[in-house]
Amino acid sequence: MKVIVLGAGVIGVTSAxxxxxxxxxxxxxxxQPGAGLETSYAxxxxxxxxxxxxxxxxxxxxxxxxxxxxxxxxxxxxxxxxLQQWLWGLAFLRECLxxxxxxxxxxxxxxxxxxxxxxxxxxxxxxxxxxxxxxxxLHFFTEPDAHAHAGETAALMRAHGCDLExxxxxxVIAIEPALRPIAGSLLGATYTPSDQSGxxxxxxxxxxxxxxxxxxxxxYNTAIEGLERxxxxxxxxxxxxxxxxxxxxxxxxxxxxxxYSPALLRPLGIRVCVYPAKGYSVTVPITDESRxxxxxxxxxxxxxxxxRLGARLRIAGTAEFAGHDLSINRTRCEAILRRAQTLFxxxxxxxxAQFWTGLRPATPGNVPLIGRTRLPNLYLNTGHxxxxxxxxxxxGRALADIIGGRPPEVAFEFxxxxx
Ligand SMILES: Cc1cc2nc3c(=O)[nH]c(=O)nc-3n(C[C@H](O)[C@H](O)[C@H](O)COP(=O)(O)OP(=O)(O)OC[C@H]3O[C@@H](n4cnc5c(N)ncnc54)[C@H](O)[C@@H]3O)c2cc1C
Numbered sequence: 001m002k003v004i005v006l007g008a009g010v011i012g013v014t015s016a017x018x019x020x021x022x023x024x025x026x027x028x029x030x031x032q033p034g035a036g037l038e039t040s041y042a043x044x045x046x047x048x049x050x051x052x053x054x055x056x057x058x059x060x061x062x063x064x065x066x067x068x069x070x071x072x073x074x075x076x077x078x079x080x081x082x083l084q085q086w087l088w089g090l091a092f093l094r095e096c097l098x099x100x101x102x103x104x105x106x107x108x109x110x111x112x113x114x115x116x117x118x119x120x121x122x123x124x125x126x127x128x129x130x131x132x133x134x135x136x137x138l139h140f141f142t143e144p145d146a147h148a149h150a151g152e153t154a155a156l157m158r159a160h161g162c163d164l165e166x167x168x169x170x171x172v173i174a175i176e177p178a179l180r181p182i183a184g185s186l187l188g189a190t191y192t193p194s195d196q197s198g199x200x201x202x203x204x205x206x207x208x209x210x211x212x213x214x215x216x217x218x219x220y221n222t223a224i225e226g227l228e229r230x231x232x233x234x235x236x237x238x239x240x241x242x243x244x245x246x247x248x249x250x251x252x253x254x255x256x257x258x259x260y261s262p263a264l265l266r267p268l269g270i271r272v273c274v275y276p277a278k279g280y281s282v283t284v285p286i287t288d289e290s291r292x293x294x295x296x297x298x299x300x301x302x303x304x305x306x307x308r309l310g311a312r313l314r315i316a317g318t319a320e321f322a323g324h325d326l327s328i329n330r331t332r333c334e335a336i337l338r339r340a341q342t343l344f345x346x347x348x349x350x351x352x353a354q355f356w357t358g359l360r361p362a363t364p365g366n367v368p369l370i371g372r373t374r375l376p377n378l379y380l381n382t383g384h385x386x387x388x389x390x391x392x393x394x395x396g397r398a399l400a401d402i403i404g405g406r407p408p409e410v411a412f413e414f415x416x417x418x419x
Contacts, residue, residue, distance in 0.1 A: 003403065004029065004237055004250040006224050006264070010040040010204045010389055012256035014396030015381050017122075017207050019254075020216040022400050027217040027248065028208075029224055029239055036204030039258050040388065042281045042356040043200050044316035045307035046296050047119060047390050048137050049112035050164050050192035053153050054104050054366035055319070055386070056095035059145075072335040074303035078322040084262070085321060088275040091364035102156060104365040107412060108387060109160045111368075114410035115394025116196070122393055128206050131310040132198030138167075138176055139298040140189035146300045147187040154190050164192045178293040181345055197296035197307040200389040227253065227378070229268055234378045252403055254379045258361035259324065261382040270373055270419045274383045276324050276359035281316035282336050283309075283356070284348035291347035302339050313348050315340045319360070319386075328355050360385050370395050371402055371415030379403060380415060 008030035067073030141147035169186040225238040236247040259276035297306040304317030362385040398408035
């Protein structure tokens with residue numbers, strides 16, 4: 001079958017990889033000059049099944065209200081005259097209901113476990129290297145409310161196969177001695193030994209190169225302008241490159257355009273609730289190995305994650321709902337850098353900090369949209385929100401199975417012709 005994949009982020013590239021491996025003739029279209037150059041470029045680096053609890057949970061509405069006008073808030077809604085933002089916000093509130101939050105968590109744990117195992121298999125099969133570390137993830141707490149809630153989430157995740165363990169403050173320091181500077185304020189943590197970290201960009205770019213060696217075609221510097229429909233099928237994709245505009249045709253089309261997916265789908269009458277949740281990362285060179293963590297970390301108080309990527313430390317996080325604006329807000333970046341300096345004094349050179357921002361393609365409950373739409377040759381692999389790197393290999397493999405007519409190996413609620 002001839003398949004066109006729209007978008008070469010980590011989701012489009014993993015989809016293309018598994019489709020190519022399954023024997024399909026695959027073309028990937030991407031506006032950037034290479035793979036992984038937008039949201040997948042400088043994310044937190046975590047393969048974090050343990051971070052499956054979505055932002056939309058029963059505690060969220062009170063926190064969001066408290067943070068509403070704080071420029072350095074971890075989760076900030078910048079209220080705009082934007083209908084999509086308000087519709088998304090209302091849907092987010094519904095996903096905060098306890099039963100829905102539990103259901104979403106379980107969905108994400110199932111897909112996350114499958115995806116992490118697929119990543120490990122892929123890495124063994126290809127030898128791909130991306131500054132990965134398999135040291136687990138420590139999610140630590142310095143605030144009593146969040147710490148009190150940790151046990152409940154841990155029990156739910158453990159019940160669904162995630163090996164998340166509760167740790168006391170002194171055990172946390174034993175697992176990651178680089179946290180010693182904040183030992184006095186540590187209340188405890190959860191630790192997931194099987195979680196991992198690694199550079200999502202290196203992975204995406206290297207996997208794209210391996211896919212190209214196996215016959216997958218990549219059209220870079222090529223903008224997708226629209227999908228053409230004939231009766232109840234997609235008949236082509238309109239693209240524009242240096243040589244002008246033309247239509248490419250295939251048997252099946254996969255939309256992996258992250259937060260730009262809704263705009264492409266809307267003219268077809270297909271409505272998907274994916275809104276950009278802007279996040280920041282700061283990457284610094286490590287100057288003192290002994291003070292920098294090796295275990296990947298989640299700091300619940302500021303909602304940031306920390307990963308060691310080779311000789312660099314990547315600190316990432318916070319979310320701002322403000323449309324597709326990609327300008328860098330220094331206040332938010334400096335809040336992240338300050339926290340990193342408190343956690344790991346003397347570990348890195350802050351004067352060489354690189355600030356980056358990306359738009360997480362967020363669904364209200366953080367559960368991605370994977371599967372076939374009501375147009376039988378149009379498929380989605382989008383809306384991976386805070387967990388796109390974690391969920392990429394599982395999502396790509398499962399989508400390739402669906403397109404190939406095989407049942408996916410993971411019990412996840414895939415789309416069944418709904419949108
Ligand atoms: C600050 C931050 C930290 C994060 N940390 C983590 C983490 O630790 N772990 C984790 O699992 N996830 C994390 N994420 C989330 C993860 O990065 C995303 O979910 C993931 O990158 C989404 O991948 P994608 O392929 O869907 O999107 P993208 O990488 O954005 O890919 C979409 C592609 O589509 C292309 N495109 C869009 N429109 C067009 C068009 N019209 N024509 C042609 N091409 C087009 C874009 O150029 C882009 O390359 C983080 C995100 C952020 C912002």
